[in-house]
Amino acid sequence: MTTSSGPRSRDPFPPADRDSRTTAAPRRSVIRKAVAAAVAAAVVAGAFAGAAVADDPGVSATAVLIGGTAPLSGEAAAFGAVAPGAKAYFDWVNTRGGVNGRTIEYRYYDDAYNPALTVQHTRRLVEEDHVLAIFNAVGTTHNLAIREYLTSNGVPQLFSADGSEALSASPGRYPWTIGFLAPYRGEGATYGRDLVATAPRAKVAVLLENSELGRDMERGLARAIAGRGPKVVASESYEFTAADVFSQVAKLRASGADTLMLLATPKFVIQAIMVAHKLGWKPRLYIASVSIEPGIMAIARTNAPELTNGARSIAFLKNPNDPVWAKDPVVALYRSILAAHAPAARPTDVYNWYGMTVAWTMIETLRLAGRELTRASLIKAARSLDTTKNPFLLPGIRIRTGPSDSRALDTLYLYRYDNKEWVKASGLLPAR
Numbered sequence: 001m002t003t004s005s006g007p008r009s010r011d012p013f014p015p016a017d018r019d020s021r022t023t024a025a026p027r028r029s030v031i032r033k034a035v036a037a038a039v040a041a042a043v044v045a046g047a048f049a050g051a052a053v054a055d056d057p058g059v060s061a062t063a064v065l066i067g068g069t070a071p072l073s074g075e076a077a078a079f080g081a082v083a084p085g086a087k088a089y090f091d092w093v094n095t096r097g098g099v100n101g102r103t104i105e106y107r108y109y110d111d112a113y114n115p116a117l118t119v120q121h122t123r124r125l126v127e128e129d130h131v132l133a134i135f136n137a138v139g140t141t142h143n144l145a146i147r148e149y150l151t152s153n154g155v156p157q158l159f160s161a162d163g164s165e166a167l168s169a170s171p172g173r174y175p176w177t178i179g180f181l182a183p184y185r186g187e188g189a190t191y192g193r194d195l196v197a198t199a200p201r202a203k204v205a206v207l208l209e210n211s212e213l214g215r216d217m218e219r220g221l222a223r224a225i226a227g228r229g230p231k232v233v234a235s236e237s238y239e240f241t242a243a244d245v246f247s248q249v250a251k252l253r254a255s256g257a258d259t260l261m262l263l264a265t266p267k268f269v270i271q272a273i274m275v276a277h278k279l280g281w282k283p284r285l286y287i288a289s290v291s292i293e294p295g296i297m298a299i300a301r302t303n304a305p306e307l308t309n310g311a312r313s314i315a316f317l318k319n320p321n322d323p324v325w326a327k328d329p330v331v332a333l334y335r336s337i338l339a340a341h342a343p344a345a346r347p348t349d350v351y352n353w354y355g356m357t358v359a360w361t362m363i364e365t366l367r368l369a370g371r372e373l374t375r376a377s378l379i380k381a382a383r384s385l386d387t388t389k390n391p392f393l394l395p396g397i398r399i400r401t402g403p404s405d406s407r408a409l410d411t412l413y414l415y416r417y418d419n420k421e422w423v424k425a426s427g428l429l430p431a432r
Helices: 027-043 077-095 115-128 140-152 184-198 212-225 246-254 266-278 294-303 329-341 350-369 375-382
Strands: 063-070 103-110 133-135 157-160 177-179 203-209 231-238 259-263 284-287 312-315 411-417 422-424
Touching: 063 077, 063 115, 077 103, 077 329, 077 350, 103 115, 103 350, 115 133, 115 140, 140 157, 140 177, 140 212, 157 350, 157 375, 184 212, 184 259, 184 312, 184 411, 203 212, 203 246, 203 266, 212 231, 212 259, 231 246, 246 266, 259 266, 266 294, 312 422, 329 350, 350 375
Parallel strands: 063 103, 063 133, 133 157, 157 177, 203 231, 203 259, 259 284, 284 312
Antiparallel strands: 312 411, 411 422
16 A cells, blocks of 8 residues: 555554554653643643643543534535544544544534534534534535634634635634645646646636635636636636526536536536536536545536546545555455444445545544643644645645644645546646
8 A cells, every 4th residue: 555654564554543552651651741741731822722731521531522513414415424434434443442542432413514503513512512622524614603613612623624715724813723625725726727738728617606615716716827828708606505507507608618617516516517518518627626526427427428528626535436546455444444334334435435534634633642632732733744644545645734734635636537537637736
């Protein structure tokens, strides 16, 4: 496995687990560690006001409780698998002793992609369930809706399924918040730079969700192509609650554009491709990375193969369905984890894979936080990540955070769809 490490060549478990089965240190060592943890907590006290030095919620001698929300139902239920995928990974880690002598319990609730429910369930997790941290919450509006509350209570908001500038741009004001996805603005810029290189006379039409996701990607696109040849000739937005995007796609077609940017979520990507096909429009296609799961692409390909062939997007995850990774030990591990700990889950659903990706990152963060675990030590560890060893990510993809960096993913690749698989179309690119 290209991204595994350590001396145990037969053991695909990443380095985050290597300390998980250690025994307790002698009393003197424990005291020294406690003093060190207290000093570290004091150092970061200015940034992490209200953090406890010990006995924080969600931590016992033998277990850690974290929580989050996910759309298990509703319009965005396609994203819901990120939660059971993550939980399956945590459960597997627990069978191997957990992390630093503690097992991990991950408790999540269905918010149906409704920010009001995200807030309600997050308060429940913090005030009633007493979690150590909120983890893997899905959606930009949803994460923004809970950020102030979590900040005021000193609760880490870790590895949110979001890449918006709004969530990550103010680490000084929101030191407890870290997003996981590649920055949406950087994704849009990647598409723009690709157009400059491959289609400098492109006339671009943009369909975007009226949210930070769509607007950030559009801003990144505009910045990358400004004065460099390609031009945006039309832009249409839609609300997430919309029934369809037929009228928007019809207007975009009428603009004379030869390139269509679908900066949209899965339901509307599928709709837009089907409408374009119905209208006889055959533009060059770019698709937001949140909407390229194999099942989604299969529907789009079946209905409009002439459009999906050659479509472009970015990628940072390995695809467990891609023959390229068929012999990668992490794929076999992934399937065995789902079979044992989430038997109802579909191994072909890449959102399950994504869930394990962020769960690996959380395990690594818990490992770095050490045995003297508090909210302050956890966020300090979360802001000290620098690794290319996450085996669920494509080779070379770096996770890097810092005191002034609230985005986890640092690099990405451009990929092209050949109506069977996504094929790499670039070397390693900056995600920012």
